[in-house]
Amino acid sequence: MIVGQQDLAELLLTALLADGHVLLEGVPGVAKTLTAKLLAHTLSVPFSRLQFTPDLMPSDVLGTSVFRPNKSEFEFRPGPIFASIVLIDEINRAPAKTQSALFEVMEERQVTQDGTRYPMPAPFVVLATQNPIEQEGTYRLPEAQLDRFLFKLSVGYPTVEEEVAILQGHHAGFGGTPLEAVQAVVSAEDLQQLREQVRRQHVEPKLLEYIARLVGQTRAHKGLYLGASPRASLALLNGAKALAALRGRDFVTPEDVQYLAPMVLRHRIQLTPEREMEGGTPDDIVKQILQQIEVPR
Numbered sequence: 005m006i007v008g009q010q011d012l013a014e015l016l017l018t019a020l021l022a023d024g025h026v027l028l029e030g031v032p033g034v035a036k037t038l039t040a041k042l043l044a045h046t047l048s049v050p051f052s053r054l055q056f057t058p059d060l061m062p063s064d065v066l067g068t069s070v071f072r073p074n075k076s077e078f079e080f081r082p083g084p085i086f087a088s089i090v091l092i093d094e095i096n097r098a099p100a101k102t103q104s105a106l107f108e109v110m111e112e113r114q115v116t117q118d119g120t121r122y123p124m125p126a127p128f129v130v131l132a133t134q135n136p137i138e139q140e141g142t143y144r145l146p147e148a149q150l151d152r153f154l155f156k157l158s159v160g161y162p163t164v165e166e167e168v169a170i171l172q173g174h175h176a177g178f179g180g181t182p183l184e185a186v187q188a189v190v191s192a193e194d195l196q197q198l199r200e201q202v203r204r205q206h207v208e209p210k211l212l213e214y215i216a217r218l219v220g221q222t223r224a225h226k227g228l229y230l231g232a233s234p235r236a237s238l239a240l241l242n243g244a245k246a247l248a249a250l251r252g253r254d255f256v257t258p259e260d261v262q263y264l265a266p267m268v269l270r271h272r273i274q275l276t277p278e279r280e281m282e283g284g285t286p287d288d289i290v291k292q293i294l295q296q297i298e299v300p301r
Contacts, residue, residue, distance in 0.1 A: 005186070006039055007173070008166040014250060015157055015267060016043055016131075020195070021202045021246035024154025024239060025110055025130040027095070027271060032135060034159045037093055040131040044089040047195065048188035050125065052087035056098040062105035066115050080117055085109055088125050088192065095132040096142045103149055106130070110152040127195055147230065147274075154239050155264075156271035198249075205245040206255040210300035215240050215261055221293045222273050228289060230274035240268045258299045266290045 006013070016039070019026045028036045044051040054065060067083035084090070085106075095103075109115050113124045132153070135142070150156075162170065190198075215237050223231030244260040251260075270286040279289075 005042060006035060007169045008162050009035070009039065009159070012039065012157060012159060014247075015155060016040075017250055018243055018246045018264075019154050020127075020129060021198055021249060022154060022239075022242040023127065023129070023199060024242065025132070025152060027150070027153040027156045028131065028133045028159055029136050029156060030133075030159030031137060031161075034161060036133040036159050037091065039159075040089075040091045040133065042186060043131070044091065045184075045186040046189050047089060047127075048191045049088035049127065049195075050086075051089045051091070052084040053091040053093065054084050055093045056095050056102070058097060058099060060098045060102045062102055065102060065105050066109070067117065069118055078118070080120065080122065082115075082122065085115070086122075086124065088127050088129070090128075090130045092130060092132040094134060096134045096145055099143050100146060103143070103146055106149060107152070110149070125192075127192060127199075150271045151233060151235055153271060154243060155267040157267060202242075202246045202249050205248055207241065207245065208256075208300070211244075211256055211258065211261065212241070214258060214297065214300050215244075217297050218261070218265060218293060219269070221297060222269060222289070225289060225293065227276055227279040227284060227292075228273050229276045230272075232269055232272040236268055236272050240264060243268060262294055262299075265294060 016026060020043070028040065030036050041051075041053075054060075063083065065083050065085050067081050067086065069078040070081050071077075072079050109124060109128075110130055113126075113128050115122045115124070130153075134145075136158075161167075219232045219234075219237045219240065222228055222236075225231070240261060243264045244256045247260045247264060248254070248256045266287050269290050273286050273289065275284055275286065275289065
């Protein structure tokens, strides 16, 4: 159902194996939502979708307590966040009040309501989409929330050949293929076993030092006023282990770390105003840092 986007598919599977959330950024119409829904359909786990809007309240996401007169007590009614795969469409359309509702559930996999803790089902992965073009009614995501995403992936336009293939498919009548036609191939138990395998991946001590140096350099770079936290180091390690497993290896290489560094760091660092005015991007800074740090052999 998706033409092209091979790298995107691999990175989404990497995040799934690494137990991380993903932020998908791209202009409207490049199949961000469709890709997220397809991934959810390949897993036999509960799926939920939220459309973020400026008037959305935290209780619309997390759930609310409802008074039961027959029992004379309040009963918690879970919100749509209580699912294994949660698709949040246009995440930057909701204000900071609603965004803050996601802080606890994304990091700790639980919701605390009226002093009671409600754990999330396992697995629990948030796939969020946003439009990079500044438009009316959008809000900037707080840095603390961005830091909770394992990857920020940029979804680009298809090539001319891929777009022709899309048009041919629609013209031939394949465009309306229902999502129900996609069969689930992995259960929650299967995914848990795969994640256990990923955790046991071999990582050389030199590679751990390499990751620490890469992330540490973002805190010392003159072009940045906000560097990455230790959470970024953990994300880089977990992502590299999952990517190595997907590529058929039981050990991590420096190339795995270098490949994932832009996806892990681009949303966790912030450029100085001077570097922004010069037209720099976070990816440019990450590329510079990768060239500066000696690669272990």
